[in-house]
Amino acid sequence: MTMMNAAVVTSFDEPPHYQPFAAPVPASADEVVADVLAAGLHPRVRSGAAGQHYTSCGTLPMIPGIDGVGRLPDGKLVYFAAVDDVVGAMADKAIVDPRRSVELPDGTDVAKVAAAMNPAMSSWVALRRRAPLQPGQTVLVLGATGNAGTMAVQVAKLLGAGRVIGAGRHLARLQALLPAGADDVVQLTDDADATGNGLAAAAAEADIVLDYLWGSPAQQAIMALLTARPDRSRALDWIQIGAVAGPTAEIPSVALRSANFRLQGCGQGSVSPRGYLAELPSLVAEITAGTIAVRPNPVPLSKVEEAWTTSETPGERTVLIP
Numbered sequence: 001m002t003m004m005n006a007a008v009v010t011s012f013d014e015p016p017h018y019q020p021f022a023a024p025v026p027a028s029a030d031e032v033v034a035d036v037l038a039a040g041l042h043p044r045v046r047s048g049a050a051g052q053h054y055t056s057c058g059t060l061p062m063i064p065g066i067d068g069v070g071r072l073p074d075g076k077l078v079y080f081a082a083v084d085d086v087v088g089a090m091a092d093k094a095i096v097d098p099r100r101s102v103e104l105p106d107g108t109d110v111a112k113v114a115a116a117m118n119p120a121m122s123s124w125v126a127l128r129r130r131a132p133l134q135p136g137q138t139v140l141v142l143g144a145t146g147n148a149g150t151m152a153v154q155v156a157k158l159l160g161a162g163r164v165i166g167a168g169r170h171l172a173r174l175q176a177l178l179p180a181g182a183d184d185v186v187q188l189t190d191d192a193d194a195t196g197n198g199l200a201a202a203a204a205e206a207d208i209v210l211d212y213l214w215g216s217p218a219q220q221a222i223m224a225l226l227t228a229r230p231d232r233s234r235a236l237d238w239i240q241i242g243a244v245a246g247p248t249a250e251i252p253s254v255a256l257r258s259a260n261f262r263l264q265g266c267g268q269g270s271v272s273p274r275g276y277l278a279e280l281p282s283l284v285a286e287i288t289a290g291t292i293a294v295r296p297n298p299v300p301l302s303k304v305e306e307a308w309t310t311s312e313t314p315g316e317r318t319v320l321i322p
């Protein structure tokens with residue numbers, strides 16, 4: 001058995017530990033063993049390592065990491081999606097199915113690609129696969145101050161939105177969206193009336209909402225927007241993507257009857273693996289061309305425990321480097 005170093009989760013209550021682990025072995029002729037060069041520490045990776053993601057199967061020990069950049073045995077540099085939830089990307093080596101990877105040009109900033117793909121994919125896939133964006137449409141990003149939300153503002157513009165509104169709670173990060181491409185911003189505060197009025201004034205005619213929050217902010221925003229809509233028969237596509245503000249929201253039935261309100265989600269399961277794969281090459285091309293801003297924070301994999309327990313600097317994405 002060949003050994004490697006990896007981030008290993010032995011208990012869902014503890015961060016992963018850096019320790020030796022058996023190097024993975026391909027399960028079929030479609031798979032190869034890649035040298036991992038960078039793997040992003042995304043919220044999805046944290047929830048998987050805590051046994052809390054909806055795809056988690058509860059198996060321990062496990063190696064977290066859903067994607068990364070690696071070098072294949074034939075020398076190709078690739079972005080890859082991990083093939084296995086139990087033996088993932090945060091290790092010296094990972095199993096890669098070359099059909100689920102995208103070749104990168106030599107000289108690519110591997111930390112940037114590893115940092116950006118997961119957050120950028122959330123809006124890219126939503127606007128291409130769930131509610132295909134029509135040129136000139138208006139998009140509201142609810143929860144626009146995080147990595148995924150900030151990228152969503154840029155992605156919406158890149159894919160042809162006419163007007164993009166960012167809504168979030170942190171004022172300075174919200175204001176920074178204006179030079180980054182947002183046409184307007186709305187601050188979400190504890191004052192529900194003021195927040196509702198702000199959303200109604202800026203986004204009553206939105207065509208698509210990319211929702212990273214859910215919970216009570218989404219619940220309030222749905223009613224604020226629907227009641228302010230000049231033409232309620234005009235479609236409002238609400239795409240549920242993240243739930244940082246709460247796992248549940250109470251939606252009055254009248255929201256669905258009184259307006260052309262179309263609620264759906266975007267994530268693993270609602271979009272097929274084939275659907276995701278089809279979008280990867282064009283998204284990789286935008287990220288390597290630098291059109292989607294990203295700030296990676298590279299950390300050696302040996303420091304995984306520290307990286308796990310240290311809060312991320314807002315706007316940065318931690319990337320583990322084996």
Ligand SMILES: NC(=O)c1ccc[n+]([C@@H]2O[C@H](COP(=O)([O-])OP(=O)(O)OC[C@H]3O[C@@H](n4cnc5c(N)ncnc54)[C@H](OP(=O)(O)O)[C@@H]3O)[C@@H](O)[C@H]2O)c1
Nearest residue numbers: 043118122145146147148169170241242243244245266267
């Ligand atoms: N479905 C998918 O395909 C997909 C893909 C990627 C990410 N996601 C999900 O999207 C979410 C965001 O991911 P990320 O990578 O952007 O994470 P991130 O960089 O950590 O950003 C999270 C942001 O959420 C904001 N936030 C937290 N609680 C909030 C609240 N109660 N009200 C308003 N804002 C709040 C924080 O904003 P401030 O502190 O600045 O206010 C923070 O910047 C996560 O739930 C993630 O799992 C889904």
